[in-house]
Amino acid sequence: MTPVDTHCPYCALQCAMTLTPSPASTPARPADAIGLPVTIAGRAFPTNRGGLCKKGWTAAELLGSADRIRQPLLRASDGSFAPVSWTEALDLVAEKLRTSRAEHGADSVGVFGGGGLTNEKAYQLGKFTRLALGSSRIDYNGRFCMSSAAAAGNRAFGLDRGLPFRVEDLDAADTILMLGSNVAQTMPPFIGHLDGARQAGGLIVVDPRRTATARLTDDGAGMHVQPAPGTDLVLLLGLTHLVLAERLADTDYLARRTTGLDQLRFSVAGWYPQRVQEHTGVPVWQLQGLARRLAAGEGTYILTGRGVEQHVDGTDTATAAINLALVLGLVGTTHSGYGTLTGQGNGQGGREHGQKCDQLPGYRKITDPAARAHVAEVWGVTPEQIPGAGIPAVELLNALGQPGGIRTLLVHGANVVVSAPDADRVRQGLADLDFLVVSDFFFSETAALADVVLPVTQWAEEEGTMTSLEGRVLRRQRAIDPPAGVRSELWIFQELARRLDAPGVYSAEPGEVFDELCRATEGGIADYSGLGYALLDMGEPAYWPYPAGSGGTPRLFLERFVHDDGRARIVAVTPRAVAAPAQTRGALTLITGRLLEHYQSGAQTRRVAELSEAQPEARMQVHPATAASLGLIDGGWVELANERGIVRCRAQLSADIRPDTVFLPFHFPADQRANLLTAGATDPVSGMPEFKRTAVRVRAIDAP
Ligand code: SF4
Numbered sequence: 001m002t003p004v005d006t007h008c009p010y011c012a013l014q015c016a017m018t019l020t021p022s023p024a025s026t027p028a029r030p031a032d033a034i035g036l037p038v039t040i041a042g043r044a045f046p047t048n049r050g051g052l053c054k055k056g057w058t059a060a061e062l063l064g065s066a067d068r069i070r071q072p073l074l075r076a077s078d079g080s081f082a083p084v085s086w087t088e089a090l091d092l093v094a095e096k097l098r099t100s101r102a103e104h105g106a107d108s109v110g111v112f113g114g115g116g117l118t119n120e121k122a123y124q125l126g127k128f129t130r131l132a133l134g135s136s137r138i139d140y141n142g143r144f145c146m147s148s149a150a151a152a153g154n155r156a157f158g159l160d161r162g163l164p165f166r167v168e169d170l171d172a173a174d175t176i177l178m179l180g181s182n183v184a185q186t187m188p189p190f191i192g193h194l195d196g197a198r199q200a201g202g203l204i205v206v207d208p209r210r211t212a213t214a215r216l217t218d219d220g221a222g223m224h225v226q227p228a229p230g231t232d233l234v235l236l237l238g239l240t241h242l243v244l245a246e247r248l249a250d251t252d253y254l255a256r257r258t259t260g261l262d263q264l265r266f267s268v269a270g271w272y273p274q275r276v277q278e279h280t281g282v283p284v285w286q287l288q289g290l291a292r293r294l295a296a297g298e299g300t301y302i303l304t305g306r307g308v309e310q311h312v313d314g315t316d317t318a319t320a321a322i323n324l325a326l327v328l329g330l331v332g333t334t335h336s337g338y339g340t341l342t343g344q345g346n347g348q349g350g351r352e353h354g355q356k357c358d359q360l361p362g363y364r365k366i367t368d369p370a371a372r373a374h375v376a377e378v379w380g381v382t383p384e385q386i387p388g389a390g391i392p393a394v395e396l397l398n399a400l401g402q403p404g405g406i407r408t409l410l411v412h413g414a415n416v417v418v419s420a421p422d423a424d425r426v427r428q429g430l431a432d433l434d435f436l437v438v439s440d441f442f443f444s445e446t447a448a449l450a451d452v453v454l455p456v457t458q459w460a461e462e463e464g465t466m467t468s469l470e471g472r473v474l475r476r477q478r479a480i481d482p483p484a485g486v487r488s489e490l491w492i493f494q495e496l497a498r499r500l501d502a503p504g505v506y507s508a509e510p511g512e513v514f515d516e517l518c519r520a521t522e523g524g525i526a527d528y529s530g531l532g533y534a535l536l537d538m539g540e541p542a543y544w545p546y547p548a549g550s551g552g553t554p555r556l557f558l559e560r561f562v563h564d565d566g567r568a569r570i571v572a573v574t575p576r577a578v579a580a581p582a583q584t585r586g587a588l589t590l591i592t593g594r595l596l597e598h599y600q601s602g603a604q605t606r607r608v609a610e611l612s613e614a615q616p617e618a619r620m621q622v623h624p625a626t627a628a629s630l631g632l633i634d635g636g637w638v639e640l641a642n643e644r645g646i647v648r649c650r651a652q653l654s655a656d657i658r659p660d661t662v663f664l665p666f667h668f669p670a671d672q673r674a675n676l677l678t679a680g681a682t683d684p685v686s687g688m689p690e691f692k693r694t695a696v697r698v699r700a701i702d703a704p
Contacts, residue, residue: 001020001021001022001023002021003018003019003020003041004018004019004020004021004460004477004478004479005017005018005043005477005539006018006019006459006460006475006476006477006479007466007468007474007475007476008052008055008056008059008345009059009062009116009345009458009459009460009604010055010056010059010345010599010604011055011186011187011343011344011345011599012162012187012341012342012343012344012345012346012347012348012468012469013047013048013167013187013189013190013468013469014047014345014466014468014469014474015042015045015047015048015051015052015053015056015189016042016043016044016045016047016048016050017040017041017042017043017052017056018040018041018042018043019038019039019040019060019460019479019480020038020039020041021037021038021479021480022036022037022038022039036060036061036063036064037060037063037064037460037480038060038063038460038479038480039060040052040056040057040059040060042056042057046166046167046168047167047168047189047190047468047470048189049189049192051188051189051192052189053187053188053189053596054596054597054610054611054614055596055597055598055599055605055608055611058608058610058611059459059608061607061608061609061610062441062458062459062604062607062608063458063460063461063480065442065607067442067443067607068441068442068455068483068486069440069441069442069443069447069453069455069486070455070483070484070485070486071083071084071455071485072084072085072086072088072089072090072452072453072454072455073443073450073452073453073455074088074089074092074451074452075450075451075452081453086487086495089452089454090492090495090496090499091499092452093435093437093452093454093496094496094499094500096408096434096435096437096451097109097133097408097496097500098500100407100408100434100435101133101134103407104407106133106134106135106136106387107135107136107137107387107390107406108135108405108406108407108408109133109135109137109406109407109408109409109410110135110137110138110396110399110400110406110408110409110410111125111128111129111133111135111137111138111409111410111411111412112138112139112140112141112393112396112397112409112410112411112412112414112416113125113126113138113139113140113141113350113355113412113413113414114140114141114142114344114350114412114413114414115140115141115142115145115146115343115344115345115346115347115350115351115413116344116345116346116350116413116600117346117350117355117412117413117489118346118349118462118464118465118466118476118510119346119349119350119352119353119464119465119466119467119473119514119517120464120465120490120510120513120514120517121412121413121464121488121489121490122140122346122349122350122352122353122354122355123353123354123361123513123516123517123520124489124490124493124506124513125138125354125355125412125489125493126138126353126354126355126360126361127354127379127504127506128493128496128497128502128506130354130386130387131379131381131385131386131497131502131503131504132493132496132497132500132502132503132504132506133500134385134387135387135390136357136387136388136389136390136391137357137390137391137396137399137406138354138355138356138357138390139355139356139357139390139391139392139393139396139687140350140351140355140356140393140413140414141344141393141413141414141416141419141420141600142344142347142350142351142355142356143356143392143393143394143686143687143688144310144393144419144420144421144688144689144691145306145310145342145343145344145347146162146309146340146342146343146344146347146348146351147314147351147392147683147686147687147688148309148310148311148314148315148317148318148683148685148686148688149162149304149309149314149315149318149340150340150351150686151315151318151683151685151686152315152316152318152319152321152322153318153322153340155315155319155569155571156319156322156323156326156561156568156569156570156571157322157331157556157557157561157562157563157568157569158525158561158562158563158569159363159525159556159561159562160351160363161348161470161471161526161544161556162339162340162341162342162347162348162469162470162471163337163339163340163341163469163470163471164331164332164337164338164339164471164555164556164557165337165339165470165554165555165556166470166472166541166543166554166555167190167193167469167470168193169301169334169335169337169555170193170194170196170197170301171193171195171196172196172299172335173196173197173202173297173299173300173301173335173336174196174197174200174202174297174298174299174300175197175200175202175204175293175294175296175297175298175299175300175301176194176197176202176203176204176300176301176302176303177204177206177290177294177300177301177302177303178203178204178205178206178213178303178305179206179232179236179302179303179304179305179307179308179321180206180207180232180304180305180306180307180308180309180692181207181213181303181304181305181306181307181341182207182209182211182212182213182214182305182307182593182594183213183305183341184211184212184213184215184216185211185212185213185594185595185596186343186594186596187341188596190341191213191216194216197222198216198217198221198222199221201220201221201222202222202293202297202300203216203217203221203222203223204217204222204223204224204225204290204293204294205217205222205223205224205225206225206226206227206232206235206307206308207224207225207226207307208226208227208228208229208307208591208657208658208661209226209591209621209656209657209658209661209663210224210226210655210656210657211656212596214226214656223286223289223290223293225282225286225290226281226282226658227280227281227282228279228280228281228589228658228660228661229589229591229658229661229692229693230311230589230692230693231279231280231281232307232308232311232317232320233313233316233317233320233573233575234271234276234279234280234575235276235280235282235287236317236320236321236323236324237267237268237271237276237320237573237574237575238268238271238272238273238275238276238280238282238287239287239290239291239294239324240264240268240271240320240323240324240327241268241269241271241272241273241276242273242287242288242291243291243294243295243324243327243328244264244265244268244327245272246291246292246295248291248292248294248295248328249295249327249328249329250327250328250329252329253326253329254326254327254329257326257329257332257561257566257567257568258326258567258568258569258570259565259567259568259569259570260569260570260571260572261327261570263570263572264323264327264570264572266572267572267573267574273287273288281658294324294328295328297336298335299335299336300328300330300336301330301336301337301338301339302321302324302325302330302337302338302339303338303339303340303341304317304318304321304338304339304340304341305340305341305343306343306593306691306692307591307593307692308321309340309688310688310689310690310691310692311683311688311690311691311692311693312681312682312683312684312688312689312690313575313576313683314683314686314688315683315685315686315688316573316574316575316576316685318340319571319573320573321338322338322568323570323571323572323573325337325338326338326568326570327570331557331568332556332557332558332559332560332561332568333558334555334558341469342468342469344600345466346466346467347469348467348468348469348471349465349466349467349473351363352467352521352526352544353517353520353521353526357389357390357391357392357393357396358389358390360372360375360386360520360524361375361517361520361521361524362375362520362521362522362523362524362525362526362527362528363521363524363525363526364524364525366386366388366389367388367389369383371524372386374520374522374523374524375520378516378519378520379503379504379520380503380504380505381503381504385503392682392686392687393420393687394420394421394680394682394687394689395682395687397416397420397425397426397429397680398425398429398680399429400426400429400430400432400433401428401429401430401431401432401433402429402432406433407433407434407435408433408434408435408436408437409430409433409435409436409437410437410438410439411436411437411438411439411440411446411450412439412489413439413440414446415440415444415445415446415600415601415603416430416446417430417444417445417446417448417449417673418444418445418446418601418602418603418666418667418668418669418673418675419600419601419666419675420675420689421675421678421679421680421689421690421691422644422675422678422679422680423645423673423675423676423678424644424645424676425644425680427449430446430449431449435451435452436449436450436451436452437450437451437452437453437454438450438452438453438454439453439454439455439456439489439492440453440454440455440456440603441455441456441457441458441486442603442604442607444601444603445601445603445669445670454487454492455485455486455487456486456487456488456489456492457482457486457487457488457489458482459476460478460479460480461478461479461480461481461482461486462476462478462482462488462510463475463476463477463478463510463511463533464476464510464514465510465514465533465536467544470543471543471544471553471556472541472542472543473528473531473536473542473543473544473546474536474542475533475536475537488508488510490506490507490508490509490510490513491508493506493508494506494507494508511533514531514532514533515532518530518531518532522547522548523547525545525562526544526545527544527545527546527547528544528545528546529546529547529548530546530547530548530549530550530551530552531544531546541554587642587695587696587697587698588626588660588661588662588695588696588697588698589660589661589662589693589694589695589696590640590661590662590663590664590674590677590678590693590694590695590696591661591662591663591664591692591693592663592664592665592666592674592675592678592691592692592694593663593665593666593692594665594666594667595615595665595667596615597611597612597614597615598611598615598665598667599667600667601666601667601669602667602668602669605667606667606668606669615665615667617649617650617668617672618647618649618664618665618667618668618672618674619649619650619651619652619665620638620640620647620649620650620651620652620662620663620664620698621652621654621656621657621662621663621664622638622651622652622653622654622657622662622698623653623654623655623657623658623659623661624653624654624655625659626659626660626662627651627653630698630699630700631700632651632653632698632700633651633653633700634651634652634653635650635651635652636650636651636700637649637650637651637700637701637702637703637704638650638651638698638699638700638701639698639699639700639701640662640664640677640696640697640698641677641696641697641698641699642677642694642695642696642697644676644677644678644679645673645676645677646671646676647664647671647672647673647674647676647677648671648672648701648704649664649668649672649704651700662696662698664677666691671704675691677694677696678690678691678694679694
């Protein structure tokens with residue numbers, strides 16, 4: 001069996017791996033195959049250096065899982081599902097799409113995509129929605145993940161690429177400030193790139209919890225800063241205040257490369273250390289030490305993650321982190337920088353090619369006439385045939401089943417019943433639809449509510465490309481054939497478009513779709529026009545923008561930022577409202593987040609035996625002092641409740657969390673869904689929901 005080089009199916013680090021197909025896996029696995037169809041070996045690559053985490057090592061189980069859906073399923077009137085042929089399923093879906101459009105208008109059809117889809121699928125999904133369905137109603141689960149940092153990057157630099165430098169650039173840093181990111185659990189091979197900063201005593205982790213990443217600062221390796229949840233913006237304003245007040249700013253850099261400093265000075269003037277301490281709980285001595293360390297570093301990076309971004313003020317918080325980096329003169333050099341650590345496997349590429357409600361391929365604005373004209377020409381239509389901007393994810397989900405809202409929904413690569421905020425409202429919205437179609441390889445909690453479920457191919461069964469957290473375009477290679485009865489999304493789009501007599505051409509060949517994507521992105525911010533499968537297969541680094549003949553762009557902004565004047569924008573931000581501590585309202589603050597063993601909604605990792613056995617259920621992390629006051633014991637049952645829902649799970653006592661805060665992982669289904677409790681309120685700039693600051697009442701219970 002010929003080994004195949006590819007990348008992990010999970011997170012945005014996209015660790016390199018080699019798959020060796022098992023003899024029984026080719027040419028087509030039998031429908032009842034439950035063995036491991038490939039063996040996995042880590043592969044030398046700059047980001048993972050041959051390492052994988054336990055999710056990557058066990059990913060072969062996804063392919064051979066007995067839980068795979070192997071035929072289209074149709075819901076019967078009694079709620080049960082029965083297998084049907086592809087012709088029957090697609091004929092029905094096409095008929096329902098036509099009916100919805102005829103009776104309620106094109107925007108009555110919604111599409112919800114995912115940040116794990118390949119670039120080719122994300123691109124084709126956007127094109128299919130806008131041309132074949134004529135609908136503007138498309139958005140995706142990356143709205144819950146990266147949208148606030150993306151918005152902040154766009155307004156500061158004119159461009160959003162998670163890391164505008166290479167991951168291995170971090171190796172030479174002596175100071176790294178990580179805000180709200182637990183990479184030791186979410187992407188373990190990444191922590192090797194923190195070693196230089198740790199050896200220099202310069203790893204600084206900001207997190208309300210003492211996470212595995214925070215523990216990397218022990219023994220003189222750095223500093224753990226533990227602010228109250230949701231006070232990151234104030235913390236960053238306070239640090240910027242200190243940098244300016246103590247004359248630690250890079251004034252030459254600010255004069256040459258930025259605009260907006262005067263407004264920033266004014267906006268941070270009132271955030272003196274004592275006031276910041278009162279709001280965040282971070283002592284003045286630590287604030288001062290942190291500001292001075294950042295300024296003294298020879299190579300300093302500021303990195304943000306979901307902990308500071310998944311807030312209703314997430315864009316402003318990420319902006320404040322960027323402002324701090326600009327004031328220190330870090331951005332657009334060869335030895336320092338600012339970046340955001342993308343989470344989902346194709347969280348970067350997934351937001352570049354048209355899944356976002358307001359964007360066309362190449363990260364072009366859908367409202368830009370020149371962008372519309374260019375993309376229309378590639379698609380073989382007129383600009384008028386491309387609908388305008390749609391609505392962001394939470395708004396789209398709130399419109400499900402509503403009068404004048406979404407009547408028919410297609411879901412690709414998302415499990416919104418578990419992953420979306422205010423999850424019970426989402427479940428009710430899905431139930432209120434006229435018709436729900438879910439494409440997935442497992443029977444997810446969202447698929448269980450569908451009228452039609454379409455079984456699709458997985459990572460090692462198809463060709464494609466992914467764009468990693470550093471903006472590097474990577475080839476995903478086919479190692480084995482999919483099970484009989486399973487089809488790729490590209491084929492589904494082609495078949496539905498044909499049934500709908502759609503304008504445009506919809507290839508089912510990934511290489512052809514990628515070539516078209518490259519043409520559509522030409523001249524855009526995320527320009528892929530110099531790329532192709534042949535070039536990528538040579539293994540050369542391919543960082544976008546990659547115009548034809550350019551060789552790509554590993555490090556951005558070295559000469560200029562993307563705004564017309566070449567300067568970065570310092571955008572003054574202030575807290576809209578600093579929330580009162582939750583306990584004064586008789587509640588605790590809930591933070592949601594991830595575990596090492598699970599990925600996203602857990603629809604995949606909960607089906608991998610080793611991962612599921614290690615973390616079979618949600619556990620609420622709580623400080624022992626808080627537990628004592630509530631009568632909670634380790635392993636005992638607890639109920640978390642608020643006006644949106646109730647979660648029942650076991651308690652896990654840990655001094656790693658603040659006494660005013662509890663933590664719940666968001667990977668689990670049914671009444672352990674953390675998102676039963678989170679609210680649908682969103683950041684007005686990016687549409688990012690609030691996942692990290694939810695008031696909950698907590699009490700001990702006997703049993704669920
Ligand atoms: Fe896969 Fe991410 Fe783990 Fe690497 S760190 S093996 S990409 S899940």
